[in-house]
Amino acid sequence: MSNSLFSVQDKTVVVTGALGQLGRQFSLSLLKGGAKVALIDIADDCKSLPAKFSDYFDKSRAIYVKSDVTSEASLQSALLDIEDKLGLPFGLINNAALDSPPNANSEDNGPFETFPLDSLEKTMGVNIIGVAKACQIFGSRMAEIGVGSIINIGSIYGMVSPDQSLYDYRRASGEKFYKPVSYSISKSAIYNLTRYLATYWSKNGVRVNTLTFGGVFNNQDNQFLTNYQAKVPLGRMANEDEYNGAVIFLLSQASSYMTGSNMVIDGGWTAW
Numbered sequence: 001m002s003n004s005l006f007s008v009q010d011k012t013v014v015v016t017g018a019l020g021q022l023g024r025q026f027s028l029s030l031l032k033g034g035a036k037v038a039l040i041d042i043a044d045d046c047k048s049l050p051a052k053f054s055d056y057f058d059k060s061r062a063i064y065v066k067s068d069v070t071s072e073a074s075l076q077s078a079l080l081d082i083e084d085k086l087g088l089p090f091g092l093i094n095n096a097a098l099d100s101p102p103n104a105n106s107e108d109n110g111p112f113e114t115f116p117l118d119s120l121e122k123t124m125g126v127n128i129i130g131v132a133k134a135c136q137i138f139g140s141r142m143a144e145i146g147v148g149s150i151i152n153i154g155s156i157y158g159m160v161s162p163d164q165s166l167y168d169y170r171r172a173s174g175e176k177f178y179k180p181v182s183y184s185i186s187k188s189a190i191y192n193l194t195r196y197l198a199t200y201w202s203k204n205g206v207r208v209n210t211l212t213f214g215g216v217f218n219n220q221d222n223q224f225l226t227n228y229q230a231k232v233p234l235g236r237m238a239n240e241d242e243y244n245g246a247v248i249f250l251l252s253q254a255s256s257y258m259t260g261s262n263m264v265i266d267g268g269w270t271a272w
């Protein structure tokens with residue numbers, strides 16, 4: 001593995017939102033590939049992780065750092081902890097985000113006309129200010145060292161508008177649910193943060209790219225699945241492990257000429 005073009009051997013990678021559905025996938029596949037992983041999340045502890053992580057924690061290949069990406073002080077202290085325990089950061093996956101799944105409550109996800117601006121601020125706080133802060137703290141350190149790769153996680157809903165007809169079934173049952181504008185705005189902003197930093201740090205050895213994902217299967221209700229799948233050329237949602245390869249690619253030598261880009265993995269959602 002260590003001589004492979006796709007090697008992440010011994011690279012220290014910071015994953016934010018690491019306890020979530022995709023964060024734990026990225027973390028485990030990186031650990032399996034020989035990377036050292038700092039799992040960051042806002043939860044008090046990482047007891048929710050499956051047992052297969054234990055060995056990596058025991059061997060000090062992985063650490064859990066409770067940290068809030070909206071707090072600069074919390075990220076600064078995370079950096080010190082990570083450098084002390086796992087060494088200088090090479091990779092950063094800005095994965096932590098607030099979203100509204102199809103079964104989210106309609107009080108907080110109502111029509112645009114009355115959409116609460118404090119909810120917009122809260123989402124922007126995590127999904128974009130939190131990403132910018134993590135780039136400031138971890139990315140600046142990488143730029144100082146002269147090497148690194150940052151992956152900002154985007155969504156098809158930041159590239160194109162959500163199709164609100166997917167959620168017709170909820171409105172048909174009397175709930176005023178709409179996929180909220182906050183998620184779309186925040187995920188759109190990721191693209192130019194990526195491009196800005198890719199050019200800004202281009203002489204410092206730090207590459208910055210966006211990975212845009214389509215929806216991931218997570219036991220959504222059948223009406224949603226039927227509606228969603230009809231809009232995907234590949235006819236299904238992604239499985240939760242289907243983005244791991246792209247993460248490995250962007251952190252390895254295989255992507256050495258790639259920066260400022262947007263890699264889209266969406267089963268073809270944005271192709272028609």
Ligand SMILES: NC(=O)c1ccc[n+]([C@@H]2O[C@H](COP(=O)([O-])OP(=O)(O)OC[C@H]3O[C@@H](n4cnc5c(N)ncnc54)[C@H](O)[C@@H]3O)[C@@H](O)[C@H]2O)c1
Pocket residue numbers: 016017018019020021022023040041042043067068069070094095096097098099126130153154155156213214215216217
């Ligand atoms: N799951 C999907 O269908 C899908 C589709 C497209 C894009 N994405 C994107 O992929 C990424 C991961 O999605 P997911 O489905 O795994 O989400 P998730 O909700 O399962 O996990 C998100 C994690 O972020 C953490 N978090 C929230 N606020 C935080 C904060 N302030 N500081 C630190 N951690 C915080 C949460 O505790 C949670 O563990 C997100 O950026 C999401 O927008 C997901």
